[in-house]
Amino acid sequence: MRQIGKQEIEDIAIGAAVLGTGGGGDPYIGKLMALQAVEEYGPITLLSVEEVPDDALVVASGGMGAPTVLIEKIPSGHEVAQTFQSLEKYMGKEVFATYPIEAGGINSMLPLALAAQLRLPVVDVDGMGRAFPELQMTTFYLDGISATPMVLADEKGNVTIMDTIDNSWTERIARSVTVQKGGSATCAIYPMLGKNLKESGIHSILQLEEEIGRAIRLAKETNVDPVKEVLKLTSGFELFRGKVVDVDRKTEGGWARGVAKIEGLQAYKGENLEIRFQNEHLLARTKDRLLCVTPDLIAVLDAETGLPITTEGLRYGARCVVIGMPCHPKWRTEKGIETVGPRYFCYDADYIPVEQLAEKGSVAK
Template sequence: MRIDRAALADLARGAAFLGSGGGGDPYYGLLLAEAAIARCGGFDLIAPADLADDALVAPCGWIGAPTVSVEKLPNGGETVAGLRRLEALMGRRIDAVLPVEIGGGNGLAPFVAAAELGVPVVDCDGMGRAFPESQMVIFNIRGLSACPSVLTAACGSLAVIETDNNLTHERVARGLSVALGGIAHMVEYPLTGAQARQHSIPGSVSTAIAIGKAIRTARTERRDPFQALAAALGDSGLYPHCLTLFDGKITDLERETRGGFSVGRVTIDGFGDGGSRMEVLFQNENLVARQDGRVRAMVPDLITIMDRETADTITTERLKYGQRVKVIAASAPSMLREPAALSLVGPAAFGLGPDFTPIEILNQGEGA
């Protein structure tokens, strides 16, 4: 599949939804990717099955607080610099790249490098959404190492990270990103082609494109974009359940940048006379949604706050008082609901206490 500018715009829209509020606003990544298309031509998106067993595949993305990324812009060379250093470390050329997470701006992170290096992007990722920490990835869940990894910053600084476990890798990389201004690019979890096939979430990039196209087409044809979104998610096979949890206006917002994360909560008052209220907690990504104290959705299922008129995703760093929104939940890919995954990406991993309960069970009897 050849990725042109129209597909890139759809990808940005779909990746924003799959970010569950995080992954960074894809706007700047879209501009960089469009500029790369203008310089180098389009990008090739290939299936994991097309990779040779011994191919060198490099996942990449951004680490840091999305609130910082709104003001501290990339220079466009961070990705390529990191990948070139990985090639030097591995003693061979990179054969393909993929997003470490499909959510938000990270869903577009590999495309600039794909154009500059002349390599394809693989239609898969490591999360099927976005998570705030780098060990919350299917590669770590399946026992693969994040190292060697390369962290690069807009100022030109570059660091190679080697650790004995992936949690320590996250802590070291997070500390470096804070020291470098709160945001940096990271190439991590270098894979063989065989590992990329066996230990990734396949089809996530093309699914993001399909989601974005469905919303765009519905808006053009004056159809309900939320119905189109739900249909695209169901057709993907990765996200079979989609629910509109709440419809209202943001009436309170607490948000701060702490320890390399954007953390806080947003309060939404429902429309109508019922006086219902929803509260969403976030750490870069939206983690749990409670309506009048009752849990309606929880990580790793996706919780996305969207403009109620346009179905544009509102990432956590762009939430504002007075926005009129809908809160949409979608089921996470099945890999993320397995017991081994839930220990790393479920509610307990964020100190939220209760065991994971899927949205289709939490909302039995609720309308879509």
């Protein structure tokens, strides 16, 4: 158990956006929400997953929808609390703590803001170890844990509770409600007992996010390469360096989908990288080589500062480094690949671990 204050929030916001692999929401907005909540209600208690009683009710909080919408349609804070109140009423049980469903600039911050406001502890765990675009894409789902009862609320005050037969139905119904609510909404999701969270969650993710964020911040002060620091912490690989020359992006069906093209610079001159995304970066390849593919993590970092660039922040001319990081082993199982592998997203590629791809293609480590 420890207290989370402003510095920790600043660092977690950055680190979470790195693991958010382009999705999970803008770290600047997420940070502001969490900072304001701490300003108003005081510091937040962070629990390790071992500190949660086995029979306690824990519930994830987060935003759902297209990040391109979320940067203009910011949660009011009020509706996040409302999702928890409605869920408690529906389940007839008090919530013990909250946790982030995924890593991301907003989705790691919303639970912190909510925790401050409702004076709940936050558990250092998530259900992805990265960000993914659909809500059944969790390690909880791999273990058969239901995403529902789930509550979805908008900033106007409309509340929707879903209780579905499986998590694909949750995704389907919740996505369409989110679109009706204006393309983004906040939710309380994956309510479960402490013992399930322990067994099926990805532990110590906020700690890793904080370490990544701190490394990027300190690199600037001590003049070391922030990208190298991130690669060390995540066992990652540098895949490419270049400048963004084209971004084709559509906000449709409650997602931001598209493809970004990056022209090689320095050692990569003459090559072109293509990154495909659906909220998150899912596949990176040059003309000849696959460099990294979901569920492994693809992050785009600013070449100078090492700060993560989200898909909605990709702009023509941006100088960037693209890195690949191995995903959590839970995703590298048969059911994991079936749930979040490249074929699920209709890419014509088999999953090959990033470290194997890096060896083959002699990508610089």
